[in-house]
Amino acid sequence: MAVKEMLRNVLHELKDPVLHMEGISKTFSSVTVLNNVKIELYPGEVHALMGENGAGKSTFMKILAGIHTPDDNGGQIYLKGKPILWKDPVEARNKGISVIHQELNLSPNLTISENILMGSVFPKNRLGLVKWEEVHNLAQKVLDQMGSNLNPRQLVSTLSVAQQQMVEIARALSFKAEVLIMDEPTASLTDKEIKKLFDIIGDLKKQGVSIVYISHRMEEIFKISNRFTVLRDGEWIASGPIEETNPDHLVKLMVGRDLKDLFNREKPSHPQANGQKAAPVLELRNISDNTIVKNVSLKLFPGEIVGLAGLVGAGRTELVRALFGVSNLKSGEILVGGASVKIQSPIDAIANGIAHVPESRKEQGLFLSMSVKENILMAELKKHSKSGIVSWKEVNAAADSYIKELNIKIASPEQQVSNLSGGNQQKVVIARWLSIAPKVLLLDEPTRGVDIGAKTEIHKIVSGLAEKGMAVLMISSELPEILGVSDRILVMSEGRITGELSREEATQEKIMYLATRGE
Amino acid sequence: MRGNTQTISQKPGFHIGNALNGLWNRLGMIMILILLCVVLSFTAPNFLDTANMLNVLKQVSIIAVLAAGMTIVILTGGIDLSVGSTVALSGVISVMASSAGVNPFVAMLSGVAVGYAVGLINGFFTAKTKLPAFIVTLGSFTYVRGLAYVISGGYPIVLQNETFKFVGGGAIFGIPTPIYIMLFVYVVMFFILKYTMFGRHIYAIGGNEEAARLTGIKVERSLINVYSISGLLAGLGGVVLAGRLYSGQPTAGQMYELDAIAAVILGGTSLTGGKGKIQGTIIGVLIMGVIGNGLTLMDVNFYWQLVVKGAVIVAAVLLDRLRGNSAA
Numbered sequence: 001m002a003v004k005e006m007l008r009n010v011l012h013e014l015k016d017p018v019l020h021m022e023g024i025s026k027t028f029s030s031v032t033v034l035n036n037v038k039i040e041l042y043p044g045e046v047h048a049l050m051g052e053n054g055a056g057k058s059t060f061m062k063i064l065a066g067i068h069t070p071d072d073n074g075g076q077i078y079l080k081g082k083p084i085l086w087k088d089p090v091e092a093r094n095k096g097i098s099v100i101h102q103e104l105n106l107s108p109n110l111t112i113s114e115n116i117l118m119g120s121v122f123p124k125n126r127l128g129l130v131k132w133e134e135v136h137n138l139a140q141k142v143l144d145q146m147g148s149n150l151n152p153r154q155l156v157s158t159l160s161v162a163q164q165q166m167v168e169i170a171r172a173l174s175f176k177a178e179v180l181i182m183d184e185p186t187a188s189l190t191d192k193e194i195k196k197l198f199d200i201i202g203d204l205k206k207q208g209v210s211i212v213y214i215s216h217r218m219e220e221i222f223k224i225s226n227r228f229t230v231l232r233d234g235e236w237i238a239s240g241p242i243e244e245t246n247p248d249h250l251v252k253l254m255v256g257r258d259l260k261d262l263f264n265r266e267k268p269s270h271p272q273a274n275g276q277k278a279a280p281v282l283e284l285r286n287i288s289d290n291t292i293v294k295n296v297s298l299k300l301f302p303g304e305i306v307g308l309a310g311l312v313g314a315g316r317t318e319l320v321r322a323l324f325g326v327s328n329l330k331s332g333e334i335l336v337g338g339a340s341v342k343i344q345s346p347i348d349a350i351a352n353g354i355a356h357v358p359e360s361r362k363e364q365g366l367f368l369s370m371s372v373k374e375n376i377l378m379a380e381l382k383k384h385s386k387s388g389i390v391s392w393k394e395v396n397a398a399a400d401s402y403i404k405e406l407n408i409k410i411a412s413p414e415q416q417v418s419n420l421s422g423g424n425q426q427k428v429v430i431a432r433w434l435s436i437a438p439k440v441l442l443l444d445e446p447t448r449g450v451d452i453g454a455k456t457e458i459h460k461i462v463s464g465l466a467e468k469g470m471a472v473l474m475i476s477s478e479l480p481e482i483l484g485v486s487d488r489i490l491v492m493s494e495g496r497i498t499g500e501l502s503r504e505e506a507t508q509e510k511i512m513y514l515a516t517r518g519e
Numbered sequence: 520m521r522g523n524t525q526t527i528s529q530k531p532g533f534h535i536g537n538a539l540n541g542l543w544n545r546l547g548m549i550m551i552l553i554l555l556c557v558v559l560s561f562t563a564p565n566f567l568d569t570a571n572m573l574n575v576l577k578q579v580s581i582i583a584v585l586a587a588g589m590t591i592v593i594l595t596g597g598i599d600l601s602v603g604s605t606v607a608l609s610g611v612i613s614v615m616a617s618s619a620g621v622n623p624f625v626a627m628l629s630g631v632a633v634g635y636a637v638g639l640i641n642g643f644f645t646a647k648t649k650l651p652a653f654i655v656t657l658g659s660f661t662y663v664r665g666l667a668y669v670i671s672g673g674y675p676i677v678l679q680n681e682t683f684k685f686v687g688g689g690a691i692f693g694i695p696t697p698i699y700i701m702l703f704v705y706v707v708m709f710f711i712l713k714y715t716m717f718g719r720h721i722y723a724i725g726g727n728e729e730a731a732r733l734t735g736i737k738v739e740r741s742l743i744n745v746y747s748i749s750g751l752l753a754g755l756g757g758v759v760l761a762g763r764l765y766s767g768q769p770t771a772g773q774m775y776e777l778d779a780i781a782a783v784i785l786g787g788t789s790l791t792g793g794k795g796k797i798q799g800t801i802i803g804v805l806i807m808g809v810i811g812n813g814l815t816l817m818d819v820n821f822y823w824q825l826v827v828k829g830a831v832i833v834a835a836v837l838l839d840r841l842r843g844n845s846a847a
Contacts, residue, residue, distance in 0.1 A: 324733070326732075326733065345732075346732060346733050346734070346735050347735045347737065349735075350735040356733060358730075358733055363727075363729060363730075364727075364729050364730050364733055365730050365733070366727065366730060367722070367723050367726040367727050367730060367731075367793070368726060368727065369722075369726050369793050369794050370722060370723065370726060370793075374719060374722075374723075378719070378723055378731075378734050378736070379734045379735050379736075381716045381719060381720075382716060385715075385716050388715050388716050388717060389714050389715050389716075390714055390715060390716055390719060392714075432734065436735075
């Protein structure tokens with residue numbers, strides 16, 4: 001068998017996989033997220049799990065960890081060759097599968113010991129009281145095993161992010177983990193801390209622990225992994241030893257998607273493309289915020305759609321939120337129509353003609369228990385009111401015209417917005433912003449969770465708005481969308497803009513290259 | 520193909536079910552009220568007499584005024600525990616002003632203004648410091664009551680002015696004045712909630728505060744106004760109560776905040792905010808009033824009345840929930 005031969009080169013001795021998953025499929029409310037996906041994990045290896053945002057990595061790993069179960073007849077997990085199925089994460093953990101999630105799951109006001117041993121039974125005396133000495137000793141033992149010098153009596157809230165990660169790992173090890181899933185463990189670590197983490201990973205490998213490593217950072221992948229698996233659109237694409245691939249090849253495997261069926265914007269007509277010299281409607285100069293955004297400068301011209309590409313966590317949403325006044329700027333300057341403006345709240349942004357369709361429409365965009373018409377007109381009730389009293393006649397007329405213009409499919413404008421499909425809900429949010437006639441439209445993942453038909457419609461709407469002279473900045477994690485709609489593309493990575501591509505030169509590979517470019 | 524996916528994801532008929540659900544919810548409480556009235560008309564002597572009905576309305580009027588303010592506070596997802604104490608402080612101050620020889624209208628206005636000030640402070644801290652409304656108003660629940668004691672010296676202050684007394688104890692065309700005041704408050708509140716920007720913003724903030732902020736709604740200002748109005752109405756309630764009791768009493772209005780909250784909840788307003796109607800609240804107020812009145816007519820002693828009232832609150836809401844859930 002070819003795979004085993006290849007493996008022989010990687011591992012000192014040929015071992016059977018400690019765990020493998022075959023033909024895993026998972027459907028969420030009739031959307032197929034995983035289709036026939038597989039992976040083999042060998043003892044003492046680091047297995048890089050790669051894929052774009054939304055490729056299905058997290059769902060796949062959640063099935064492995066028992067958080068989700070596969071569909072009926074949706075594949076099988078084998079532990080040491082024996083078919084097995086766990087019902088919940090506790091069962092998976094007891095069988096030796098541990099996860100270190102991207103967001104840490106620690107209780108900050110408890111000690112390191114308690115966090116490490118959480119979920120297991122604490123040693124107790126005859127009265128049923130906890131024997132704290134023994135608890136701390138047990139935790140100390142795990143920490144020693146990792147070569148960590150943390151004091152188990154310390155409160156977790158006093159630890160740095162990296163140290164907290166150590167506690168997470170220690171917790172995983174305390175369950176005698178044979179398979180350890182690490183989801184973007186280095187996302188919030190400094191270089192020094194990463195080095196320390198890699199040392200620990202090295203030790204774990206020697207102890208025969210099999211590690212699934214999810215990361216977008218190519219450099220790390222090639223530094224610590226033995227093998228890789230690539231997923232794309234919920235399908236298994238490739239697996240193999242890391243020596244047999246290179247960053248370019250991996251990127252190609254990750255993005256090689258069919259572009260047909262997707263909206264392709266015709267004749268980009270922004271002034272730059274037509275050789276005109278227009279003034280930028282919006283300019284950012286060296287914007288930094290208090291989280292991740294560092295030194296971002298960009299210009300938006302009337303009539304153009306600029307795609308903002310990057311991986312999840314690259315700081316795109318944070319940039320847009322700072323620009324819209326949701327979060328505060330640390331430094332930098334915002335110019336609207338050439339004049340420097342202070343934007344400290346969404347109210348300021350709106351006054352400057354900036355509109356923002358947020359990332360999650362249900363949590364940040366919609367008033368779910370209110371009617372469609374009120375959702376549309378909520379930002380502009382003032383225009384349809386006289387001394388504070390709303391003219392429902394005017395509101396109804398205005399809502400009707402937006403509903404027609406954007407082709408929002410509803411039973412009646414009085415309908416509760418919560419009963420609409422995702423695509424129609426998103427159109428409602430867009431309609432709200434059209435009502436203020438903005439100069440700049442910020443779109444954050446405008447088609448997430450929207451079916452393909454509505455997606456195309458939204459693309460057409462956005463394109464039409466640009467034609468009319470609006471400047472659009474669109475965040476999207478779907479590369480085909482970015483490529484299909486944008487006039488030019490900015491790529492962000494770790495809070496910075498790492499490159500700009502024109503519509504003509506942009507390819508999925510180039511974007512992914514810029515998006516995975518670390519410091 | 521595109522059309523198909525749309526209709527599928529829209530779950531046909533679901534919104535109709537939802538509308539029915541809403542109707543049932545409202546009718547549900549009205550039905551409980553009617554049921555109570557029917558039962559009491561047989562068991563309690565003279566329950567249906569016009570005089571008794573007016574008496575019920577008069578008795579609930581002050582709680583009703585407080586509950587109107589409580590409704591908009593709860594609609595924003597907040598709570599106002601200070602209204603009972605504000606009733607006392609407003610009564611004490613307005614009666615003292617009146618005793619000092621101030622024009623009775625100015626005296627009454629001073630009580631309302633005190634309530635407004637308490638609400639303004641509540642609103643300011645809730646909106647600006649992001650402290651939970653429960654904590655902010657728990658604080659004012661205590662300090663406002665304290666102020667009422669401090670200012671009055673702990674004793675009731677007798678009200679002499681006849682005009683002032685008329686507001687609480689008088690009648691126009693045979694109908695007690697407080698009932699007019701209550702009706703006025705509810706009509707205005709209905710109008711505010713349904714026809715003003717401020718009213719619609721209340722629903723928006725309660726439904727999704729983050730979205731409201733991102734939509735450019737002045738969330739903080741709206742919240743301050745909401746608590747101010749609640750305080751103002753508590754001040755008004757205090758004036759009416761003082762007029763009825765012929766005195767400003769530092770112990771007045773104890774537990775009124777809880778009666779008001781109970782009425783709002785009975786009226787179908789969601790404690791998480793964004794959902795509810797002022798019409799519901801008046802039904803809730805009436806349910807509470809009818810129970811109290813009926814039990815008194817039946818000669819049930821006050822202690823047992825409390826027991827029954829508490830049980831009815833939970834039972835009524837539970838019944839309503841069960842009905843709502845089964846319809847959805």
